[in-house]
Amino acid sequence: MKVREGGCLCGSCRYQVTAPPLRVTTCHCRFCQRTTGSSYMVEPIFTHASFRMNKGVPKIWAHLSKGSGKHLWLHFCPECGGRLYLGFERFDQIVGVFAGSFDDPGWFDITPENSKHIFLGNAVRGSIIPPGIETYAEHITDRQGNLRPATVFDAAQQL
Numbered sequence: 001m002k003v004r005e006g007g008c009l010c011g012s013c014r015y016q017v018t019a020p021p022l023r024v025t026t027c028h029c030r031f032c033q034r035t036t037g038s039s040y041m042v043e044p045i046f047t048h049a050s051f052r053m054n055k056g057v058p059k060i061w062a063h064l065s066k067g068s069g070k071h072l073w074l075h076f077c078p079e080c081g082g083r084l085y086l087g088f089e090r091f092d093q094i095v096g097v098f099a100g101s102f103d104d105p106g107w108f109d110i111t112p113e114n115s116k117h118i119f120l121g122n123a124v125r126g127s128i129i130p131p132g133i134e135t136y137a138e139h140i141t142d143r144q145g146n147l148r149p150a151t152v153f154d155a156a157q158q159l
Contacts, residue, residue: 005054006102008082013056015084017046017097024110025096028127029119031063035074035083039124040117042099043086044108051085051095058084065090067119067139116140116150120159129157
């Protein structure tokens with residue numbers, strides 16, 4: 001695979017990935033809405049082995065999730081504040097990259113096979129959810145790590 005790069009707004013922090021995402025999560029939770037300033041966050045997920053910073057040192061802000069009771073760490077540029085990626089106490093083997101921080105944010109596929117929409121219970125009114133993709137009212141798992149049942153719509157849904 002071609003190495004893909006991204007970074008912050010000012011260019012002080014740069015990263016690269018060397019593998020396609022394991023999956024792509026579209027998250028509608030309030031944290032993701034607030035940190036992106038948008039209705040949801042598109043978050044390709046990578047292993048630590050396939051992600052690395054190649055310029056700059058991000059600042060880190062810790063957030064305690066109300067849903068899981070675990071921390072997540074927001075990595076962002078200390079100069080311009082541009083969001084780069086998330087680390088997770090609950091899922092310590094992966095990082096979730098802010099898709100819009102890639103130089104080419106459309107380089108990876110988002111398909112029914114590799115993606116999910118989560119926290120639809122917090123989705124902004126009018127959000128359109130595509131058909132054929134697993135969706136969840138909350139997170140995919142509960143606090144104990146048990147999988148919740150998915151809902152898959154046959155047609156696009158407007159929430």
